[in-house]
Amino acid sequence: MWSGDSTTTPDEVHDAVVESGLxxxxxxxxxxxxxxxxxxxxxPCRVIVGEELRTHAGEIIGLFxxxxxxxxxxxxxxxxxxxxxxxxxxxxxxxxxxxxxxxEPALLELAEAGFIDAVEVFNAKTSLRHLNDRAADFAAxxxxxxxxxxxxxxxxxxxxxxxxxxxxxxxxDFLRSLRQGRVVGHHWDEHRPWRPRVLPSFSSE
Numbered sequence: 037m038w039s040g041d042s043t044t045t046p047d048e049v050h051d052a053v054v055e056s057g058l059x060x061x062x063x064x065x066x067x068x069x070x071x072x073x074x075x076x077x078x079x080p081c082r083v084i085v086g087e088e089l090r091t092h093a094g095e096i097i098g099l100f101x102x103x104x105x106x107x108x109x110x111x112x113x114x115x116x117x118x119x120x121x122x123x124x125x126x127x128x129x130x131x132x133x134x135x136x137x138x139x140e141p142a143l144l145e146l147a148e149a150g151f152i153d154a155v156e157v158f159n160a161k162t163s164l165r166h167l168n169d170r171a172a173d174f175a176a177x178x179x180x181x182x183x184x185x186x187x188x189x190x191x192x193x194x195x196x197x198x199x200x201x202x203x204x205x206x207x208x209d210f211l212r213s214l215r216q217g218r219v220v221g222h223h224w225d226e227h228r229p230w231r232p233r234v235l236p237s238f239s240s241e
Contacts, residue, residue: 037071038065038070038071039065039066039068039071039088040065040067040068041066041189042065042189042190044189044190044191046071046074046078048191049061049063049075049079049191049194050075050078050079050080051191052188052191052192052195053079053080053194056195057195058081058194058195058198059082060082060083060084061079061081061082061083061084061194062083062084062086062099062185063075063076063083063084063085063086064087064088064097064099064128065088066088066090067087067089067090067104067106067107068087068104069085069086069087069101069103069104070104072084072085072086072087073085084099085099085100085101086098086099086100086101086123086126087101087104087105088128089105089107089109089114090107090108091107091108091109091110091111091113091114091138091142092108092109092110093110093111093138093139093141093142094111094136094137094138094139094142095128095129095136095137095138096111096114096115096118096125096126096127096128096138097126097127097128098114098117098118098121098123098124098125098126099118099123099207099210100121100122100123100206100210101118101121101123103121105118111138111143111145111146111151112145112149115146115151115152116151119151123207124153124207124211125146125151125152125153125154126154126156126183127143127146127152127154127156128156128159128185128187129156129161129162129171129185129187130155130156130170130171130174131167131170131171131174132159132161132162132167134161134162134163135159135162135187143174147174147178147180148178152178153180153181153211154175154180154181154182154183154211154214155171155174155175155178155180155181155182156171156183156184157171157175157182157183157184157219158171158183158184158185158221159171159184159185159187160184160185160187160193160196160197160221160222160223160224161187161193161223161224161225163223163225181211181214181215182199182219183199183214183219184197184199184219184220184221185197186198186221186224190227192224192226193224193225193226196221196222196223197220197221197222197224198220198221199214199217199219200217200218200220201213201214201216201217202216202217
């Protein structure tokens with residue numbers, strides 16, 4: 037609910053984690069990390085604090101963050117800010133035109149400059165398989181770790197895509213383990229059943 041495009045509450049995330057059996061959850065609200073930081077103390081799984089940051093050329097995810105990165109920066113500035121925190125630069129849904137994907141020239145520029153650590157090769161909300169396949173080809177071309185994401189805006193979507201990988205300790209080890217992982221997932225983009233909801237008022241940070 038910190039994300040601005042979701043109404044999922046902390047209690048619903050907790051229940052979804054229990055039901056899905058996830059061991060590690062990357063929480064990447066849009067332009068916010070406070071929810072992830074709070075849930076890191078509450079969930080029965082390990083939480084990687086992240087942010088899905090909107091740059092002027094599209095979205096980039098930072099993982100293992102301790103501070104929020106302001107939106108609206110350039111992709112290179114965003115990647116440098118993520119790396120400055122010791123974080124992982126992860127590009128979600130890179131070729132899906134239905135998402136705020138990173139524009140291809142910016143994506144290529146970052147990859148050629150070595151500013152990308154991992155690419156999402158399976159996004160559960162990407163309905164066309166060839167778009168995920170293109171992301172996998174891109175990751176292979178630039179020798180980048182391959183990730184998967186539920187893109188879960190509703191509780192039932194949590195765990196619809198994930199990576200089975202060895203345990204890890206910290207960002208560098210995470211990337212090493214991710215390279216040994218196996219992507220698992222299926223398309224999931226159902227709408228949340230409507231019901232009246234009252235959510236607390238808060239600022240993004």
